[in-house]
Amino acid sequence: MMKKLVLTGAAGRLGSYLREPLSKLCEELVSTDIVDDIGTLYQGERYEKADLAQMSEIAPVIAGADMVVHFGAIGDERPFEVLLGPNFIGAYNVWEAAYQHGVRRVVYASSIHAVGMHKKQDFIGIDAPHRPDTFYGLAKCFAEDLASMYWDKRGLEAVCLRILSAAQVNNPRALGSWLSYDDLIQLVTRAIDTPTTGFSVIYGVSNNDRAPVDNHLASYLGYRPKDNAEQFAEQVLAEAPPADPTDAAQMYHGGPFASVPLGESGVASMNIINDKKEV
Ligand SMILES: NC(=O)c1ccc[n+]([C@@H]2O[C@H](COP(=O)([O-])OP(=O)(O)OC[C@H]3O[C@@H](n4cnc5c(N)ncnc54)[C@H](O)[C@@H]3O)[C@@H](O)[C@H]2O)c1
Numbered sequence: 001m002m003k004k005l006v007l008t009g010a011a012g013r014l015g016s017y018l019r020e021p022l023s024k025l026c027e028e029l030v031s032t033d034i035v036d037d038i039g040t041l042y043q044g045e046r047y048e049k050a051d052l053a054q055m056s057e058i059a060p061v062i063a064g065a066d067m068v069v070h071f072g073a074i075g076d077e078r079p080f081e082v083l084l085g086p087n088f089i090g091a092y093n094v095w096e097a098a099y100q101h102g103v104r105r106v107v108y109a110s111s112i113h114a115v116g117m118h119k120k121q122d123f124i125g126i127d128a129p130h131r132p133d134t135f136y137g138l139a140k141c142f143a144e145d146l147a148s149m150y151w152d153k154r155g156l157e158a159v160c161l162r163i164l165s166a167a168q169v170n171n172p173r174a175l176g177s178w179l180s181y182d183d184l185i186q187l188v189t190r191a192i193d194t195p196t197t198g199f200s201v202i203y204g205v206s207n208n209d210r211a212p213v214d215n216h217l218a219s220y221l222g223y224r225p226k227d228n229a230e231q232f233a234e235q236v237l238a239e240a241p242p243a244d245p246t247d248a249a250q251m252y253h254g255g256p257f258a259s260v261p262l263g264e265s266g267v268a269s270m271n272i273i274n275d276k277k278e279v
Contacts, residue, residue: 002026002066005192008052008094009071011035014109014166016277017181018188019045022069025192032061033072040279052090059097067192070094071109077134079263087139095143095150095158105157107191110144112164112177112203112213113137113266116254124253125214126162126201133254135262144201151199159191159221163204164213165255168273169232172240173255176210180227181277183207190223197221212253 007022009015010031023029023042031038032048041047050057052072062068073087091108098106116133118124130141140162147158164177166184179187183206191197202218205211207225215223243250249269252258257266 002192004028004030004065006030006032006062006065006068007071008032008058008068009073009109010047011038012071012075013274013276014163014184015071017184018069018071020277020279021185021189025189026066030061030065032058042279051085052093053085055093055097058090058093059100062094062097062103063101065098065101065103067105067107068094068098068103069107069188069192073109073139074136076265076267077136077257077260077263078265080135083135083139087136088142091139091143091146095146095156099150099154099156103156105159105192105197106147106150107188108143108147108158108160110140110160110162110201111137112162113254113257114140114144114162116252116257118253120212120251120253123212123214126203126217133252133257134260134266136266137254137257148199157197157199159194159197159200159202161187161191161202161204162213166204167270168275169229169236170271170273172236172243173250175229175233175236176205176208176212177255178206178208178227178229179204180206180225183225183227186225187223190221194221 005026011033023045029045032050048061050061117131132138144160150156166179169178203213206227208229248259249256256269260266
């Protein structure tokens with residue numbers, strides 16, 4: 001069993017679903033975020049407050065870890081200057097601290113928005129070139145490239161999870177893009193327990209009939225999603241407003257992020273339900 005695992009973004013929505021399963025994979029789970037506390041802790045879990053943008057705060061948290069599961073970031077489009085600290089410098093700090101402290105692997109919450117300007121008609125694989133739809137997506141491209149470079153030059157393994165939408169299915173796009181919380185947990189678990197990964201990329205999507213991306217080149221990671229958003233299709237399609245075939249939000253993998261002006265929230269129009277798991 002691993003000795004120490006670090007989870008960044010532990011106070012976030014996805015973090016809330018990962019804490020308990022991750023606490024069972026290691027002797028000590030160190031959960032970290034920028035908030036003062038995250039409430040009741042699971043057995044074997046400890047909380048440390050740290051700002052990802054400050055190397056002096058995040059490096060001591062990472063020291064001694066076997067792996068880092070890096071989910072901390074601003075999870076939406078914002079002006080570049082706002083994302084620079086948490087999402088860009090934060091990623092550099094995580095990889096550099098991981099390298100300095102001999103961490104074996106970083107599991108990273110990347111995003112479909114790293115490739116969001118590819119057309120929906122293109123069934124993109126994990127080898128699709130970066131084509132960010134926002135500064136937010138650009139930060140994911142930066143971190144993926146950082147991950148690739150730290151593997152090539154410094155032997156630090158990384159698995160970049162290009163998550164589509166891990167949120168309740170309440171719009172037609174989500175019939176393709178849904179990642180259920182159970183499948184998220186399986187995905188992160190495979191990213192951790194696969195013996196060797198080098199630098200890997202995989203889409204974080206459930207086994208949806210309408211999944212718009214292709215994971216077959218990442219088959220070796222053993223991720224076999226179980227949930228399928230088709231169970232929500234009848235209701236979601238019946239309730240959806242008429243579709244506009246010329247709307248960029250419908251035409252590109254990035255959805256609403258593909259159509260928002262740079263720097264403006266993509267999440268604002270998405271009606272995401274904050275169903276954070278409570279301990
Ligand atoms: N939810 C999705 O569908 C989805 C899709 C693609 C990618 N992702 C990525 O997954 C990760 C988690 O997403 P989420 O939906 O749980 O978002 P979230 O906003 O609920 O969680 C992100 C957490 O990061 C923390 N954070 C922000 N700035 C920080 C800083 N400077 N220092 C330390 N912590 C900081 C926040 O406090 C928050 O708790 C993010 O990296 C996001 O980009 C999420």
